[in-house]
Amino acid sequence: MDRYDVVISGAGPAGAQAAFRCASAGLSTVLLERDVLPRAKCCAGGVLGRAQARAELQLPDDLVEQRIKSFAVVWAGNRKLFPLSGEVAAIVRRERLDHFLVMRAEKAGAEVLEGTRSLGAREVGDGVVVTTDRGEVSARALIVAEGCTSRLASSLFGPYPGRRMAMGMALECEFGSSPGDVMEVHFIDTPVDRLSSRVVFPRNGWMFPHQRGGNIGVVAQAASAADLRDTIEHIVKDCGQRYNGTVSRSDIAAHPLPLYPRDCVHSRRTLLIGDAAGFVNPITGEGMSYAFTSANLAASSVEGLLRDGKGLNSYAVGCRKKILNDLSAAMFLGPKLHWLLGKVNLSTFFDQVGRNDDIMRACAGIASGESDWRDLFARMAPRTMPFLLLNHRLIRGRA
Numbered sequence: 592m593d594r595y596d597v598v599i600s601g602a603g604p605a606g607a608q609a610a611f612r613c614a615s616a617g618l619s620t621v622l623l624e625r626d627v628l629p630r631a632k633c634c635a636g637g638v639l640g641r642a643q644a645r646a647e648l649q650l651p652d653d654l655v656e657q658r659i660k661s662f663a664v665v666w667a668g669n670r671k672l673f674p675l676s677g678e679v680a681a682i683v684r685r686e687r688l689d690h691f692l693v694m695r696a697e698k699a700g701a702e703v704l705e706g707t708r709s710l711g712a713r714e715v716g717d718g719v720v721v722t723t724d725r726g727e728v729s730a731r732a733l734i735v736a737e738g739c740t741s742r743l744a745s746s747l748f749g750p751y752p753g754r755r756m757a758m759g760m761a762l763e764c765e766f767g768s769s770p771g772d773v774m775e776v777h778f779i780d781t782p783v784d785r786l787s788s789r790v791v792f793p794r795n796g797w798m799f800p801h802q803r804g805g806n807i808g809v810v811a812q813a814a815s816a817a818d819l820r821d822t823i824e825h826i827v828k829d830c831g832q833r834y835n836g837t838v839s840r841s842d843i844a845a846h847p848l849p850l851y852p853r854d855c856v857h858s859r860r861t862l863l864i865g866d867a868a869g870f871v872n873p874i875t876g877e878g879m880s881y882a883f884t885s886a887n888l889a890a891s892s893v894e895g896l897l898r899d900g901k902g903l904n905s906y907a908v909g910c911r912k913k914i915l916n917d918l919s920a921a922m923f924l925g926p927k928l929h930w931l932l933g934k935v936n937l938s939t940f941f942d943q944v945g946r947n948d949d950i951m952r953a954c955a956g957i958a959s960g961e962s963d964w965r966d967l968f969a970r971m972a973p974r975t976m977p978f979l980l981l982n983h984r985l986i987r988g989r990a
């Protein structure tokens with residue numbers, strides 16, 4: 592049996608990026624993927640500027656459906672457009688992006704074994720043995736990048752609690768006319784009735800534009816499949832009216848996403864990255880920038896382990912600094928935002944936000960990676976509280 596420096600299980604954005612980094616650092620790297628590529632993945636396909644920067648990605652034009660230069664908030668028959676000063680995200684089809692990332696890893700020297708499903712793993716002496724449906728793979732370190740339903744993460748680190756997950760559904764539509772470069776967020780169950788101290792992910796949806804149509808979807812923490820499907824139909828109808836009808840549509844796909852990071856993300860020879868580690872933003876559902884960041888951190892820690900005999904604790908430290916601080920701010924801010932929006936007149940509130948350069952810059956900064964959720968919180972806290980208390984025009988019922 593060949594022995595690699597590192598085996599990576601799962602070839603989504605996290606696994607492909609880790610393979611790219613490990614192979615580029617000269618480590619003998621094998622990437623296992625249960626499906627044959629390109630494979631479909633239920634996702635809205637929004638790659639924020641910060642995600643592109645963390646993956647050192649120059650996305651070629653033929654991979655990009657739309658480059659986003661504005662976003663709109665849609666609620667109860669209203670729509671508010673926020674033009675932005677530059678490109679904040681690119682919309683892609685995930686099957687194409689993921690394949691592109693795997694090919695990049697392959698070019699850097701990683702061996703890719705498609706159609707190979709990992710079934711179990713054990714740490715033995717100074718290495719790890721992964722059992723797959725095509726035999727065993729041995730390596731000095733293992734990176735688990737199998738997404739939120741990871742079998743290896745569950746067997747090595749314990750199952751991820753279902754109550755900590757949200758469920759997403761999405762489809763692709765072609766419209767009668769192009770939706771342009773506007774990314775739409777549809778508030779369905781925001782505002783929420785009660786202020787919660789825990790993460791809340793109320794049912795909300797989106798339309799992320801493609802060249803001739805868009806990806807339409809919804810995510811929620813506690814909604815039935817029927818409610819999620821109804822929401823998608825509602826957004827399809829709304830967008831169809833705005834963009835000259837719906838010409839065609841795909842089937843609806845569904846996939847869970849984790850709302851809380853796992854408590855433990857590495858052992859002596861194994862690291863969890865991306866969704867397998869629970870790294871998804873609990874306000875937006877965005878996971879790719881955390882997938883790329885954790886992949887970069889894991890690759891450096893594996894290099895440190897194999898070259899200098901350092902332990903993998905540097906991975907936990909890196910995750911705390913570069914991922915968990917940002918996620919904690921979002922976990923704190925999210926429930927307040929969903930509740931706050933119920934206390935204000937939304938039209939007036941969004942008008943004020945749109946005119947507030949500081950807050951708009953902070954939002955664009957999160958997308959580009961120049962700032963994070965902690966900065967937005969720091970800028971909003973001193974403004975929103977007096978803003979709510981003093982501006983009587985905003986208090987619902989007096990608008």
Ligand SMILES: Cc1cc2nc3c(=O)[nH]c(=O)nc-3n(C[C@H](O)[C@H](O)[C@H](O)COP(=O)(O)OP(=O)(O)OC[C@H]3O[C@@H](n4cnc5c(N)ncnc54)[C@H](O)[C@@H]3O)c2cc1C
Pocket residue numbers: 600601602603604605606623624625626632633634635636637638639642707708709710736737738739741742743758759760761808809810845846847848864865866867870871876877878879880882
């Ligand atoms: C509806 C929805 C919309 C979303 N929209 C966005 C968005 O617009 N922007 C954004 O940044 N994030 C979005 N996300 C989150 C994003 O999809 C994830 O954060 C991201 O895919 C995580 O990447 P990953 O590589 O960790 O896992 P995944 O993308 O899930 O990849 C895991 C890979 O591992 C493979 N695998 C699984 N088990 C095994 C096994 N046993 N053996 C071998 N291979 C295995 C899978 O086939 C897959 O290829 C969305 C999520 C959902 C559900």
